[in-house]
Amino acid sequence: MTSTSFSGSPLPATVLGYPRIGRDRAMKKAIEAYWRGELSAYNLERTLVAQRREVFETLRAAGLTDVPCSDFSLYDQVLDTLCLVGAVPERHRAVTGDLERYFAMARGTADVAPLEMTKWFDTNYHYLVPELRPDSTFTLDLSKPRREYQQARTLGLAARPVLVGPVTFLRLAKPAPGVDPDFDPMTLLEELLPVYEQALTEFAAEGVSWVQLDEPVLAQDQPPTVLDAFATAVDRLGTLGDRPKLLLATYFGVVREALPLLRDAPVEGVALDLTGPGAANVGELAAVGGLPGKRLVAGVVDGRNVWAADLRRQLGLLATLHGLADEIVVSSSCSLLHVPLDVSLETDLAPDVRSWFAFARQKLDEVVLLARGITAGPETITAELARNQQVLENRRASPVTSDPRVRERAAQVSAADARRAHSYPERAARQAERLNLPGLPTTTIGSFPQTRALRRARANWRRGELSRPDYVQRMRAEVEHVIRLQETLGLDVLVHGEPERNDMVQYFAEQLEGFVTTRHGWVQSYGTRYVRPPVIVGDVSRPEPMTVEWTSYAQSLTDRPVKGMLTGPVTMLCWSFVRDDQPPAQTARQVALALRDEVADLEAAGTAVIQVDEPALREGLPLRVSERDDYLSWATEAFRLTTSGVRDDTQVHTHMCYAEFGEILAAVIDLDTDVISMEAARSHMSIAADLSGAGYPSGVGPGVYDIHSPRVPGREEIIEMLRWALDHVPAGRLWVNPDCGLKTRDETEVKSSLANLVAAAESLR
Numbered sequence: 234m235t236s237t238s239f240s241g242s243p244l245p246a247t248v249l250g251y252p253r254i255g256r257d258r259a260m261k262k263a264i265e266a267y268w269r270g271e272l273s274a275y276n277l278e279r280t281l282v283a284q285r286r287e288v289f290e291t292l293r294a295a296g297l298t299d300v301p302c303s304d305f306s307l308y309d310q311v312l313d314t315l316c317l318v319g320a321v322p323e324r325h326r327a328v329t330g331d332l333e334r335y336f337a338m339a340r341g342t343a344d345v346a347p348l349e350m351t352k353w354f355d356t357n358y359h360y361l362v363p364e365l366r367p368d369s370t371f372t373l374d375l376s377k378p379r380r381e382y383q384q385a386r387t388l389g390l391a392a393r394p395v396l397v398g399p400v401t402f403l404r405l406a407k408p409a410p411g412v413d414p415d416f417d418p419m420t421l422l423e424e425l426l427p428v429y430e431q432a433l434t435e436f437a438a439e440g441v442s443w444v445q446l447d448e449p450v451l452a453q454d455q456p457p458t459v460l461d462a463f464a465t466a467v468d469r470l471g472t473l474g475d476r477p478k479l480l481l482a483t484y485f486g487v488v489r490e491a492l493p494l495l496r497d498a499p500v501e502g503v504a505l506d507l508t509g510p511g512a513a514n515v516g517e518l519a520a521v522g523g524l525p526g527k528r529l530v531a532g533v534v535d536g537r538n539v540w541a542a543d544l545r546r547q548l549g550l551l552a553t554l555h556g557l558a559d560e561i562v563v564s565s566s567c568s569l570l571h572v573p574l575d576v577s578l579e580t581d582l583a584p585d586v587r588s589w590f591a592f593a594r595q596k597l598d599e600v601v602l603l604a605r606g607i608t609a610g611p612e613t614i615t616a617e618l619a620r621n622q623q624v625l626e627n628r629r630a631s632p633v634t635s636d637p638r639v640r641e642r643a644a645q646v647s648a649a650d651a652r653r654a655h656s657y658p659e660r661a662a663r664q665a666e667r668l669n670l671p672g673l674p675t676t677t678i679g680s681f682p683q684t685r686a687l688r689r690a691r692a693n694w695r696r697g698e699l700s701r702p703d704y705v706q707r708m709r710a711e712v713e714h715v716i717r718l719q720e721t722l723g724l725d726v727l728v729h730g731e732p733e734r735n736d737m738v739q740y741f742a743e744q745l746e747g748f749v750t751t752r753h754g755w756v757q758s759y760g761t762r763y764v765r766p767p768v769i770v771g772d773v774s775r776p777e778p779m780t781v782e783w784t785s786y787a788q789s790l791t792d793r794p795v796k797g798m799l800t801g802p803v804t805m806l807c808w809s810f811v812r813d814d815q816p817p818a819q820t821a822r823q824v825a826l827a828l829r830d831e832v833a834d835l836e837a838a839g840t841a842v843i844q845v846d847e848p849a850l851r852e853g854l855p856l857r858v859s860e861r862d863d864y865l866s867w868a869t870e871a872f873r874l875t876t877s878g879v880r881d882d883t884q885v886h887t888h889m890c891y892a893e894f895g896e897i898l899a900a901v902i903d904l905d906t907d908v909i910s911m912e913a914a915r916s917h918m919s920i921a922a923d924l925s926g927a928g929y930p931s932g933v934g935p936g937v938y939d940i941h942s943p944r945v946p947g948r949e950e951i952i953e954m955l956r957w958a959l960d961h962v963p964a965g966r967l968w969v970n971p972d973c974g975l976k977t978r979d980e981t982e983v984k985s986s987l988a989n990l991v992a993a994a995e996s997l998r
């Protein structure tokens with residue numbers, strides 16, 4: 234389909250944002266080359282401009298004339314907003330050069346720590362957390378959105394600058410280090426609003442006709458103070474004289490209590506997510522009398538998942554919106570940042586399976602088709618609708634989606650299957666006998682540095698330039714290297730280092746029935762780090778053991794225990810695109826059963842310690858409190874189903890990355906693991922205190938140093954961390970480990986840091 238097949242006035246179609254990685258990961262490669270000193274700032278800028286141009290042209294070729302801009306980023310859109318409002322922290326101001334300062338905030342330097350990074354709502358995207366203080370002031374720097382707007386204009390597009398809105402910006406900010414932790418950044422709203430006002434004024438002078446302010450915090454439960462702040466903000470910005478039209482964009486679910494505020498806001502447009510849980514926005518909208526006098530940007534194409542839309546159903550949905558707003562514009566439910574770029578690149582996929590998917594580029598076509606359907610009438614897109622129905626029918630009827638044996642097995646699971654035979658104290662006694670570990674045992678979280686050489690070997694194997702036996706040989710050599718390194722360092726519980734894994738989710742997905750994986754389906758996780766989330770298309774099972782040979786090989790090299798390393802069922806779900814034709818609880822149970830078999834095989838092969846990583850348990854927590862109990866109940870059951878089949882003397886570990894655990898401490902305890910390691914260094918080990926305060930009964934390994942910084946922590950520093958942890962966790966249950974993510978560091982850093990970690994543990998024993 235091309236735009237020329239529809240002539241006439243511009244289509245009421247848009248998207249809230251578009252992926253910025255570029256084809257072939259061009260931006261990632263350029264930015265990393267710049268960091269390595271292999272690309273000049275000038276050439277980085279040229280690549281950036283070329284990439285933006287390509288996106289604008291792609292949007293236009295799809296038939297969109299109403300397009301976003303300034304959603305492009307060299308690292309993160311929250312960081313870009315921080316720069317826009319001039320909220321650069323004190324410690325980064327001294328860094329000279331705009332680009333250097335920008336990347337110093339993102340990644341730190343030898344001298345200054347970066348901003349903290351955390352999950353963007355319930356996605357696997359991470360943003361940089363603005364740090365604010367009671368005396369923070371703001372000054373406008375409109376250069377980035379202005380550049381992007383002007384570039385679009387040279388291409389004949391009147392683009393819509395996208396900014397993180399003032400309330401979301403303040404809500405996501407946190408008190409700067411050293412500031413009273415109770416300081417609420419929202420109190421800075423009065424300081425911040427003039428900067429947004431000035432931005433709007435300058436945009437107007439520039440000729441900008443629409444500005445998009447993203448306020449996704451409205452899809453979360455918010456205290457009245459935040460809703461009040463939002464009302465204040467939109468009132469101030471809306472009543473400003475001589476400004477562009479304003480689109481208030483919400484996404485990631487239902488808006489509920491903020492909807493009347495959106496209805497009454499003195500702005501011209503509101504974007505609502507109408508997919509998944511966001512579909513409830515339709516009823517809510519009708520209940521508040523719609524958005525009289527406004528444009529509704531209707532998010533009817535799912536920006537969070539990769540399934541081809543049911544166009545007929547979405548057309549029906551659009552029809553029900555008639556009369557609820559002055560004007561309807563068809564859109565994606567959120568920025569397309571969270572889906573891969575283009576499914577047509579996936580030539581390895583079975584053609585029918587590929588036809589079930591819509592990545593960012595295909596979603597543009599869906600948006601445009603739906604817009605044609607509502608303007609020119611469904612009869613003008615009959616052929617496309619018929620083709621779409623065929624695709625959906627092909628998927629429904631496909632044997633790929635359903636495996637009766639898996640369904641039967643899942644149906645027979647009882648609550649008892651998801652419980653270990655004995656309680657922690659009994660198990661701990663058996664494990665102590667078997668493992669015979671010293672006090673304050675030392676270990677790591679699983680991965681060791683993924684060098685370019687390792688990745689290249691994997692790429693060569695995939696391209697057929699390295700045989701499978703040669704590849705295995707290469708990886709085994711790495712395993713041996715990592716085992717010797719850990720023995721030399723004196724660690725107690727070893728790992729094989731995960732060299733054979735491209736990613737902790739994709740690696741398993743490639744071996745499980747029911748998942749498909751992609752070659753080019755990259756999605757930004759943070760900065761220049763990308764993942765290829767697999768897609769769960771059918772019932773999940775495990776044709777054969779996945780990790781046993783690697784773990785057994787590693788164990789054969791040493792007398793110390795080697796930890797088996799698996800990714801848990803909840804994380805497998807959260808970091809994949811899940812099927813939309815059955816409840817996630819059911820999918821989670823299938824994945825859990827497949828992993829349970831792997832756990833059993835590891836145990837049978839003599840593995841005494843098995844770690845099942847669940848870094849995404851917190852991320853999957855629904856944004857709305859009312860949906861949380863249900864999620865936590867199936868999520869913890871899936872984890873226990875994975876791990877509960879083992880003997881008492883097999884020690885089950887889990888690992889979680891840094892997150893706000895407050896709300897899920899009870900669920901973490903309910904996992905009933907023998908040991909949990911958590912990323913903790915950046916939060917100064919407070920997680921250890923929280924866990925013990927909540928009555929956590931078993932082993933805890935709060936990460937004692939921050940892996941995300943190139944700094945090597947000293948022995949004394951680690952001892953101090955451990956002393957602090959010992960105030961909260963009895964010595965008999967404290968483990969000593971770093972935070973996770975060794976795979977992203979290089980070996981020299983890892984060696985020195987771990988040497989100090991072992992020395993610290995030894996001196997405290």
Ligand SMILES: Nc1nc2c(c(=O)[nH]1)N[C@@H](CNc1ccc(C(=O)N[C@@H](CCC(=O)N[C@@H](CCC(=O)N[C@@H](CCC(=O)O)C(=O)O)C(=O)O)C(=O)O)cc1)CN2
Pocket residue numbers: 357683685687688689691692734735736737738739758759761762763764765808977
């Ligand atoms: N899924 C997932 N989500 C997660 C994490 C995680 O580990 N996995 N960790 C947390 C933080 N997020 C992260 C996300 C990605 C990466 C990361 O390291 N990504 C790598 C890619 C990892 C990968 O898939 N590697 C493949 C492909 C590597 C590659 O680029 N190969 C080249 C060739 C290799 C070369 O010549 O250099 C090619 O195919 O062209 C492999 O090793 O096989 C990257 O962007 O650089 C790290 C942390 C939270 N979310």
Ligand code: MET
Pocket residue numbers: 678679680737798846848888890973974975976
């Ligand atoms: C994102 S959690 C990472 C856990 C994994 N075992 C690793 O060490 O990389």
Ligand SMILES: [Zn+2]
Pocket residue numbers: 848888889890891912973974
């Ligand atoms: Zn982790």
